[in-house]
Amino acid sequence: MxxxxxxxxxxxxxxxxxxxxxxxxxxxxxxxxxxxxxxxxxxxxxxxxxxxxxxxxxxxxxxxxxxxxxxxxxxxxxxxxxxxxxxxxxxxxxxxxxxxxxxxxxxxxxxxxxxxxxxxxxxxxxxxxxxxxxxxxxxxxxxxxxxxxxxxxxxxxxxxxxxxxxxxxxxxxxxxxxxxxxxxxxxxxxxxxxxxxxxxxxxxxxxxxxxxxxxxxxxxxxxxxxxxxxxxxxxxxxxxxxxxxxxxxxxxxxxxxxxxxxxxxxxxxxxxxxxxxxxxxxxxxxxxxxxxxxxxxxxxxxxxxxxxxxxxxxxxxxxxxxxxxxxxxxxxxxxxxxxxIPKAPKGLEGKTQLESKMVESLSPGETSDAPIVVRYVTDGNPIPNIPLTCRIVADEATFADGSREYVLHTDTAGRVVLPPVWAGNKAEEVRLEVAYADTEPPTTTTIRVGP
CATH class of the missing domain: 2.130.10.10 (YVTN repeat-like/Quinoprotein amine dehydrogenase)
Incomplete structure (x- = not known):
């Protein structure tokens, strides 16, 4: 011990x-x-x-x-x-x-x-x-x-x-x-x-x-x-x-x-x-x-x-x-x-991982429910109740309530489902980022907004 x-x-x-x-x-x-x-x-x-x-x-x-x-x-x-x-x-x-x-x-x-x-x-x-x-x-x-x-x-x-x-x-x-x-x-x-x-x-x-x-x-x-x-x-x-x-x-x-x-x-x-x-x-x-x-x-x-x-x-x-x-x-x-918390031993650092992506592209003004699902995993095991920062980087696109950042806790399977995303009214690449604060590089994916 x-x-x-x-x-x-x-x-x-x-x-x-x-x-x-x-x-x-x-x-x-x-x-x-x-x-x-x-x-x-x-x-x-x-x-x-x-x-x-x-x-x-x-x-x-x-x-x-x-x-x-x-x-x-x-x-x-x-x-x-x-x-x-x-x-x-x-x-x-x-x-x-x-x-x-x-x-x-x-x-x-x-x-x-x-x-x-x-x-x-x-x-x-x-x-x-x-x-x-x-x-x-x-x-x-x-x-x-x-x-x-x-x-x-x-x-x-x-x-x-x-x-x-x-x-x-x-x-x-x-x-x-x-x-x-x-x-x-x-x-x-x-x-x-x-x-x-x-x-x-x-x-x-x-x-x-x-x-x-x-x-x-x-x-x-x-x-x-x-x-x-x-x-x-x-x-x-x-x-x-x-x-x-x-x-x-x-x-x-x-x-x-x-x-x-x-x-x-x-x-x-x-x-x-x-x-x-x-x-x-x-x-x-x-x-x-x-x-x-x-x-x-x-x-x-x-x-x-x-x-x-x-x-x-x-x-x-x-x-x-x-x-x-x-x-x-x-x-x-x-x-x-x-x-x-002491620095984690090698192999126990923890990492947010993309589990599934529900949508690749959206039309201007369209809203996508649950665009991506991520998990937080340490040593191969999903970890519940970890606060993950979910962020949108875009000119117009936001989450459905108009915000661009949420903190959501992982569920019992270590999973977070991102809130609905509104595409905005212009063509652009919308970047979605999810991470456990600044302890790791964010897990990142993009959704294309266009006609």
Whole structure:
């Protein structure tokens, strides 16, 4: 195991009279960091000068938790707001550029307590097919999972089994992820469930649960090796589901096709929290004492660990392509931290690759849906949730909304589908560029616009 020697650097979250204890963190579409907190504030932080912070308090709920940037590449963020007294638990959308602005909330119901959210992209069954983005959540009070369709209002629920004969589903849903079918037209929920001893919502069972809406009528449960093993956060790629567990502190890999499990050979010295896929083909794990990296091999080998400053912990975790860093939240210290990702060993640099080109030429004024599809690959493996900058270089052509640049995250298969392109009104060569920030030369192709 190679333990990195570079130390993380931490920055205090500016406090008000109320508690701004940080929870989760993401890089927004404007390049700023956005940090959810414990009391009526999402903090905007300049990643180039993290002591420059702007509290966003307008229209804010009491609590804010899991946060992601808009899956469709729009200038907005989404976050979950666990229920507080006299409040319903919604998922919020806020625009961040050109200015901070409340957009919408999606109520989940009285006393709901969604903590983490994630995204999934599937292809519709319509003709012609189109790509649809959804924000997923797990809701423990109702004992359900669900989604909000991007661009619409309200939430859609899928309840877990209840009542006599369903004792194995007597659990507290905590974190949710999704795997996508090979034809990309359906997805499977994967949910961590925990034993819960707090009245009035006591639950008796730990496990990982999965269900494919529209194609299955039954939920399924995967048992942990020990009844005391508590699943926490969960993420998926195209082959496996990855789960951090407590008691013991392990990383568990579940095969999507057959449900078989493997566990890391080495226990973490601290409890695992949020996890992300790194561009180095590793699993990065926020821990109560360190940030860990694990290989995706059969032994789930611990590749490296990063010791945090004395008294610190890591809860939220996100990847920053521009800073070439991982950011984390430290609730105990009321801080955020930055760890610069070491230069990848040869063969693990990662590269954006052109997978398919849907159109070679367009007529003036024509719009092309999904002109190209790219993948981000490291060591032959596609990497999910990597932010890729998609850019148009042209005199007139733009994306359909008039912009010339998007940042889109790769899906579970490491794939990004470029948004629709409008050809403009003049003959020209339109260059499309896609790259993981400035870490690589862009993958480039052209579309000819002409009569």
């Amino acid at each position: 190679n333990t990195q020697t570079q130390n993380p650097v931490e920055y205090a979250i500016q406090q008000d009279k109320q508690d701004r204890r940080p929870h989760s963190i993401t890089v927004g579409p404007d390049g700023y960091l956005y940090v959810t907190t414990h009391y009526k504030c999402v903090m905007q932080i300049n990643p180039n000068d993290p002591n420059t912070q702007v509290p966003k308090t307008s229209d804010m709920p009491t609590l804010s938790a899991g946060i992601i940037r808009d899956p469709k590449g729009l200038s907005s963020i989404w976050f979950a707001s666990p229920a507080h007294e006299q409040e319903y638990d919604p998922i919020f959308e806020f625009e961040v550029a050109p200015e901070w602005r409340y957009l919408k909330k999606h109520d989940l119901g009285k006393d709901a307590r969604a903590q983490t959210i994630t995204q999934v992209r599937i292809m519709t069954h319509s003709y012609p097919p189109a790509w649809e983005d959804r924000v997923l959540f797990a809701e423990p009070i109702r004992k359900a999972v669900g989604y909000v369709k991007c661009g619409s209002s309200g939430a859609n629920f899928h309840d877990m089994p209840k009542g006599a004969g369903n004792e194995i589903f007597d659990t507290w849903p905590w974190s949710v992820a999704a795997s996508v079918s090979e034809d990309q037209k359906s997805f499977r929920y994967w949910v961590t469930g925990q034993k819960w001893d707090v009245n009035p919502h006591k639950r008796a069972v730990n496990g990982v649960y999965h269900f494919q809406p529209g194609l299955e009528s039954k939920w399924h449960r995967i048992e942990m090796d020990k009844p005391t093993q508590v699943p926490v956060h969960i993420i998926t790629d195209s082959q496996y589901v990855w789960v951090g567990t407590m008691n013991p502190n392990l990383i568990v890999r579940i095969d999507i096709k057959d449900g078989s499990t493997k566990s890391s050979q080495v226990e973490l010295s601290g409890a695992p929290r949020q996890m992300i896929f790194g561009p180095d083909d590793r699993i990065w794990v926020a821990g109560s004492d360190k940030i860990y990296r694990f290989k995706k091999d059969d032994k789930i080998t611990m590749d490296a660990s990063v010791t945090l400053p004395d008294g610190s912990e890591a809860l939220g975790l996100c990847l920053d392509a521009n800073q070439k860093a991982v950011w984390y939240t430290n609730p105990r210290g009321r801080k955020i931290g930055r760890y610069k």
